[in-house]
Amino acid sequence: MKRIVSFGILASTVLAFASPVLAQTIFVSTQLRPIEEATVVREELLQDVGDVDYVVEEPPQFAVRMEAERQAGKHTVSLVGALHGELSPLADKNALEPLDDLAKKLAAGGMPQAVLDLGKLGKPNQQYIPWMQATYVMAARKEALQYLPAGTDVNALSYDQLIEWGKKLQEATGQPQIGFPAGPKGLMARYFQGYFYPSFTGGVVRTFQGAEAAAGWEKLKALWAFVTPNSTNYDFMQEPLAAGEVMVAWDHIARLKNAISASPDDYVVFPAPSGPKGRGYMPVVAGLAIPKGSPDKAGATKVIEHLTTPDVQLLTASRVGFFPTLNVKLPEDLDPGVALLAGAVTATQTSKDALISLLPVGLGDKGGEFNKVYMDAFQRIILRNEPVGDVLKAQAATLTKLMADTKAPCWAPDAKSDGPCPVQ
Amino acid sequence: MSSTKPAGFISSRRWLLWSGIAALCAWVLVPIYLVALGALGGRQGVYQWPKTGLPIGISIDPFVLFLKTEGVVQSFLNSLAAAGITVALSILLGAPAGYALARYNFLGKDSYRLLVLLTRAFPLAILALPLTVSFIRLGLYDTVVGVGLIHTVLALPFAALVTQGIFLGVPKELEEAAWVFGCTRIQAFFKVVAPLALPGIVATAVFAFVISWNEVFAASVLTVRNRTLTAYLLTVLSESPMHYRFAGGLMLILPSVVFIFAVRRYLFAIWGISSK
Amino acid sequence: MTNDRRWIPYLLILPSVAFLALLFIVPLVQTIWLAVSDNGALSLANADRMVNDINFTRSLRNTFLLTLMVVPVQIAIALVMGSMVAKVGRGRETILWIWTIPLGISDLAAGLVWLSILQNTGYLNSVLFGFGIIERQTGWLSYQTPVALFFAIAVAEIWRGTAIVMVIIVAGLNQVPKEFREAAEIFGAGPWTRFWRITLPLIRPALQSALILRTVLAFEVFAVVYALGGRNFPVLVGEAYNWQNQNQNYSVAAAYAVLIMVISLAATLVYLKAIKVDPERLP
Numbered sequence: 004m005k006r007i008v009s010f011g012i013l014a015s016t017v018l019a020f021a022s023p024v025l026a027q028t029i030f031v032s033t034q035l036r037p038i039e040e041a042t043v044v045r046e047e048l049l050q051d052v053g054d055v056d057y058v059v060e061e062p063p064q065f066a067v068r069m070e071a072e073r074q075a076g077k078h079t080v081s082l083v084g085a086l087h088g089e090l091s092p093l094a095d096k097n098a099l100e101p102l103d104d105l106a107k108k109l110a111a112g113g114m115p116q117a118v119l120d121l122g123k124l125g126k127p128n129q130q131y132i133p134w135m136q137a138t139y140v141m142a143a144r145k146e147a148l149q150y151l152p153a154g155t156d157v158n159a160l161s162y163d164q165l166i167e168w169g170k171k172l173q174e175a176t177g178q179p180q181i182g183f184p185a186g187p188k189g190l191m192a193r194y195f196q197g198y199f200y201p202s203f204t205g206g207v208v209r210t211f212q213g214a215e216a217a218a219g220w221e222k223l224k225a226l227w228a229f230v231t232p233n234s235t236n237y238d239f240m241q242e243p244l245a246a247g248e249v250m251v252a253w254d255h256i257a258r259l260k261n262a263i264s265a266s267p268d269d270y271v272v273f274p275a276p277s278g279p280k281g282r283g284y285m286p287v288v289a290g291l292a293i294p295k296g297s298p299d300k301a302g303a304t305k306v307i308e309h310l311t312t313p314d315v316q317l318l319t320a321s322r323v324g325f326f327p328t329l330n331v332k333l334p335e336d337l338d339p340g341v342a343l344l345a346g347a348v349t350a351t352q353t354s355k356d357a358l359i360s361l362l363p364v365g366l367g368d369k370g371g372e373f374n375k376v377y378m379d380a381f382q383r384i385i386l387r388n389e390p391v392g393d394v395l396k397a398q399a400a401t402l403t404k405l406m407a408d409t410k411a412p413c414w415a416p417d418a419k420s421d422g423p424c425p426v427q
Numbered sequence: 428m429s430s431t432k433p434a435g436f437i438s439s440r441r442w443l444l445w446s447g448i449a450a451l452c453a454w455v456l457v458p459i460y461l462v463a464l465g466a467l468g469g470r471q472g473v474y475q476w477p478k479t480g481l482p483i484g485i486s487i488d489p490f491v492l493f494l495k496t497e498g499v500v501q502s503f504l505n506s507l508a509a510a511g512i513t514v515a516l517s518i519l520l521g522a523p524a525g526y527a528l529a530r531y532n533f534l535g536k537d538s539y540r541l542l543v544l545l546t547r548a549f550p551l552a553i554l555a556l557p558l559t560v561s562f563i564r565l566g567l568y569d570t571v572v573g574v575g576l577i578h579t580v581l582a583l584p585f586a587a588l589v590t591q592g593i594f595l596g597v598p599k600e601l602e603e604a605a606w607v608f609g610c611t612r613i614q615a616f617f618k619v620v621a622p623l624a625l626p627g628i629v630a631t632a633v634f635a636f637v638i639s640w641n642e643v644f645a646a647s648v649l650t651v652r653n654r655t656l657t658a659y660l661l662t663v664l665s666e667s668p669m670h671y672r673f674a675g676g677l678m679l680i681l682p683s684v685v686f687i688f689a690v691r692r693y694l695f696a697i698w699g700i701s702s703k
Numbered sequence: 704m705t706n707d708r709r710w711i712p713y714l715l716i717l718p719s720v721a722f723l724a725l726l727f728i729v730p731l732v733q734t735i736w737l738a739v740s741d742n743g744a745l746s747l748a749n750a751d752r753m754v755n756d757i758n759f760t761r762s763l764r765n766t767f768l769l770t771l772m773v774v775p776v777q778i779a780i781a782l783v784m785g786s787m788v789a790k791v792g793r794g795r796e797t798i799l800w801i802w803t804i805p806l807g808i809s810d811l812a813a814g815l816v817w818l819s820i821l822q823n824t825g826y827l828n829s830v831l832f833g834f835g836i837i838e839r840q841t842g843w844l845s846y847q848t849p850v851a852l853f854f855a856i857a858v859a860e861i862w863r864g865t866a867i868v869m870v871i872i873v874a875g876l877n878q879v880p881k882e883f884r885e886a887a888e889i890f891g892a893g894p895w896t897r898f899w900r901i902t903l904p905l906i907r908p909a910l911q912s913a914l915i916l917r918t919v920l921a922f923e924v925f926a927v928v929y930a931l932g933g934r935n936f937p938v939l940v941g942e943a944y945n946w947q948n949q950n951q952n953y954s955v956a957a958a959y960a961v962l963i964m965v966i967s968l969a970a971t972l973v974y975l976k977a978i979k980v981d982p983e984r985l986p
Contacts, residue, residue, distance in 0.1 A: 029651070029652065036662070036663070037668075038496055038667045038671055039667070039668070041497070042497060045497050046497075056652060058651055059662060060651070060662070061948075063948035063949055064647070064662075064948065066951060067559065067648065067948075067951075068559075074560055074563075075560055075563035075564050075568075077563050077568075079652075177839065178839060186933045186934070187929065187933040231842070232848070233842045233845045235845060235933060235934065235935050236842075236844055236845060236932070236935065238933075242669065245474060246473070246474045246824055247474070247476070248823050248840065261668070368951045369951070371948075371949045371950035371951045372950045372952060379757050386846050444787055444791075447787055448787055448788075448791070451783075452798065454862070455801055455802060455804055455805060455862070458816045458817065458819075458820060458862060459816065461819055461820055462815065462816040462819045465819040474824060475824070476824045476829070477828070477829035478825070478826055479829070480826055480829065516722075519718075520719040523715040523716070523718065523719070524716045524719040524720075526715055527711070527712035527716050531712035533713065535713075536712075539716055539720070542720070543723075544968075544971065545727075545731075545964075545968075546727055547916075547919050547967075554727070554731065557729075557730040557733040557734060558726070558730050561730075576726060577726065579722070579726075580722075580723065580726050583719055583723065584723075640807075641808075641809030642809075643809065643810075643811050644944075657809060660811070661811065669819075669822075672815055672818070673819055675815065676812045676815030676816055676819075679808070679809055679812040680807075680808055680812050680816075682807075683806075683807025683808055683809075684807065686807050687800065687804055687806055687807045688800055691799060691800040691803065692796070694799075694803060694870055694874075
């Protein structure tokens with residue numbers, strides 16, 4: 004027994020010391036997490052900026068970790084990369100270093116001031132540096148186009164046309180062919196906040212339970228008849244698209260990219276459908292920030308400067324499908340799949356009924372519960388077929404309390420509010 | 428089996444027995460075989476339809492590619508280290524307790540058993556949050572040692588209960604005889620009891636190893652860079668293509684197949700004794 | 704002789720008690736406090752939030768249904784395995800080894816294994832398609848097929864969790880003295896009577912530990928469910944995990960954790976009462 008125990012201790016000591024303890028810049032990111040993307044970051048994007056350890060973390064664990072480090076006052080993370088909405092709770096707790104010098108340099112180097120100002124998160128100082136941007140689009144396999152209702156422009160799709168299309172696809176193939184990422188790790192909540200609600204009601208919080216919202220939910224019910232029930236298992240739509248399980252899908256561009264880049268000739272990519280109030284869409288901004296107490300501020304600054312050079316920004320676009328925050332033109336010989344996605348993003352932004360919807364701000368660590376309001380409404384109305392009015396009333400009560408707790412004012416497309424954003 | 432029955436009846440019963448055994452073996456093995464196919468089939472294998480279930484179009488390349496992915500090897504080593512610490516601690520702390528439970532009647536014995544039972548009844552993942560803050564303060568956060576400590580919470584009660592059974596199986600008379608012959612209690616323990624209990628303790632150690640090896644949530648909450656294999660897989664796999672997931676699954680399964688093989692002989696002995 | 708050294712057992716258990724106190728009891732108390740407090744005052748707000756959540760009733764029901772389905776089947780399969788292997792001479796070790804392999808497989812891995820079989824382009828659909836039973840890929844794991852999803856999860860759990868029950872029961876069977884069975888045979892008892900009257904009562908202690916262990920584990924089922932059904936099949940631990948990680952509300956997560964603990968302890972007490980075992984033989 005002694006021998007085994009001592010062997011165990013020996014082995015673990017050796018191994019514990021075998022992992023090198025070097026002065027590395029630890030870069031924790033909630034973006035570019037999937038194994039293949041993270042490998043691109045490590046081997047291509049972060050080459051020649053010194054010794055950077057790129058660690059990926061899911062948003063909830065990221066929040067737990069940052070909060071725990073802040074409370075304990077011991078920091079290991081030098082640099083963070085996360086979404087606008089994930090960084091804002093950190094800024095609220097005053098946990099980020101001001102980055103005004105960097106912002107000035109980048110403004111001179113071609114980053115639009117409007118984009119840079121997002122990084123202030125409503126504070127006087129620059130809290131983060133915008134790193135990459137993305138949005139959500141729809142993709143379809145080309146063979147689905149033949150079932151598109153006559154006279155429909157795929158780039159100006161309406162909900163009625165989408166429903167008609169889904170119906171024809173189902174009749175032709177015997178199976179529902181539309182897919183949404185409504186799985187546990189899918190981004191379905193963003194569909195409701197950035198696409199569904201703005202398109203049908205012109206708001207997100209204020210208009211949560213009105214007659215327009217109810218009408219929208221009824222429309223979604225009609226659409227859902229042609230949506231594959233496996234949707235609640237999908238986290239990324241690129242896999243079911245590539246596997247031929249669905250022909251039409253809505254998702255984040257980075258979560259469609261693998262399928263489309265693998266065979267760009269098989270797909271069309273186009274804007275999400277429009278409702279009575281317009282074509283809602285949600286731009287996503289990921290930023291780079293340095294936490295207060297960062298053990299390697301100099302290294303972190305160097306990484307930010309490197310990732311925001313035009314070359315690296317273009318490389319990021321072509322390798323992982325996130326678009327530049329710098330004002331640079333995407334080259335012609337870009338990866339054809341990324342070019343398709345970029346085309347759909349432009350089509351969305353320039354469509355005449357485009358209605359921009361921002362990521363929630365000011366919710367602090369209640370972002371998850373905010374998403375839950377929309378996902379619970381979805382589960383109850385669409386999946387469990389509960390009466391729309393009752394569900395919206397119940398969820399509106401939860402939402403009202405949530406807004407009161409966080410005191411978050413309205414954000415676009417909701418009209419500005421003085422106090423917490425009211426649910427009307 | 429009674430010899431008065433006709434021979435044909437017996438052989439058909441034997442046939443039934445063996446086909447039952449074969450079916451149950453297939454029930455265990457076929458799913459593992461299929462996930463191995465998925466791991467070795469690469470991206471194309473996942474989308475292939477309908478699948479034949481035959482080893483066609485497989486190669487070791489996708490699995491090697493997976494092994495080469497940044498972090499896989501390091502997290503494998505971290506898992507080994509955390510499991511090593513778990514084994515050492517749970518035996519060092521658990522075996523004495525097991526011995527006490529086996530040899531002595533003392534006040535609080537039942538409370539101790541209840542404490543041990545409690546650890547099994549509580550989902551440990553939830554405890555990781557309060558522990559995160561204390562671990563950061565103690566400098567144990569994001570270290571293999573910290574993970575080993577948490578895994579010891581899981582493995583220690585098990586080690587205590589099982590070693591109790593093992594020590595119960597060592598006749599008390601032998602130990603008492605050693606005292607009579609002038610050994611101190613400690614000498615008697617190491618000269619008489621320990622050698623007899625060794626196989627069981629080895630098996631306990633392997634069990635502690637497996638417990639640590641398989642634990643996911645505490646490990647993923649308590650580490651950032653020094654991830655164990657399971658924690659690493661949980662973060663990257665849920666958002667990775669299917670063939671990576673299957674490769675990860677296979678990588679988790681293979682070591683446990685080997686471990687179980689190593690202790691197969693003692694497995695039944697320890698439970699046999701411990702349910703006495 | 705042992706009585707005059709009363710301090711010895713305490714010395715022996717002291718290190719483990721200290722260890723568990725620091726790393727288990729302290730965070731446990733913190734968690735319980737988190738569950739029953741709101742802004743530092745005693746409150747039932749979290750329990751209220753938990754009970755009124757849309758997934759609460761379902762997760763409670765699903766967890767119980769799964770436990771009720773999985774545990775008896777596991778015990779039955781383990782008994783079958785045990786009586787089969789008792790009749791085998793050569794090859795016994797290899798057979799037992801194969802049957803115990805799932806013992807070392809984590810729930811995460813088990814979920815991945817069964818996902819490869821049950822996903823849309825998986826092997827089950829391929830086989831059914833090959834036999835002409837289905838015409839195209841069929842989904843088994845969606846919210847529209849709750850029964851199929853339930854069975855899929857149950858099968859995966861049975862696959863993974865039977866091994867531990869089998870080990871305990873085979874170990875128990877090994878200890879049944881041969882003389883008992885032989886005596887029963889001489890008195891003309893058939894195989895069924897022998898099983899119900901002789902074997903089963905004699906392996907009671909093994910059965911009890913197997914039931915306690917498996918039931919407690921069944922209430923903690925999570926990773927298998929998550930890998931196969933995602934949010935389509937809410938279970939208690941899964942809800943705790945969601946509240947902690949996705950919704951970032953640690954208090955409600957703690958309330959779930961406390962609930963799971965209460966249920967597990969209650970089940971354990973029921974087994975201890977229902978299956979009476981000589982106290983000397985307690986595990």
